[in-house]
Amino acid sequence: MYLNGYETMGELTLGMTRYFDFYNSERPHQSLDYQTPNIVYASGHGGGALIVDKFGSGKEKTGQRCSAASVDLSTA
Numbered sequence: 001m002y003l004n005g006y007e008t009m010g011e012l013t014l015g016m017t018r019y020f021d022f023y024n025s026e027r028p029h030q031s032l033d034y035q036t037p038n039i040v041y042a043s044g045h046g047g048g049a050l051i052v053d054k055f056g057s058g059k060e061k062t063g064q065r066c067s068a069a070s071v072d073l074s075t076a
Contacts, residue, residue, distance in 0.1 A: 006012040028034040 004015060006015060024037045026036060028036055032040045
């Protein structure tokens with residue numbers, strides 16, 4: 001990765017997004033037997049161990065968030 005003179009935060013974000021896409025989908029990695037990280041992740045195996053997806057693909061519904069000031073500490 002090279003330093004670029006980004007003028008705005010938007011340009012920086014776009015540049016980083018493009019770089020990470022290249023890094024993960026196009027650039028082969030020696031440590032991954034010259035495969036891309038996306039290919040290794042999709043295969044489910046990396047570094048000789050099964051990759052476990054801890055985040056899942058579905059959205060989990062959480063409870064309603066509220067400020068700490070509105071919580072009754074006497075019942076907590």
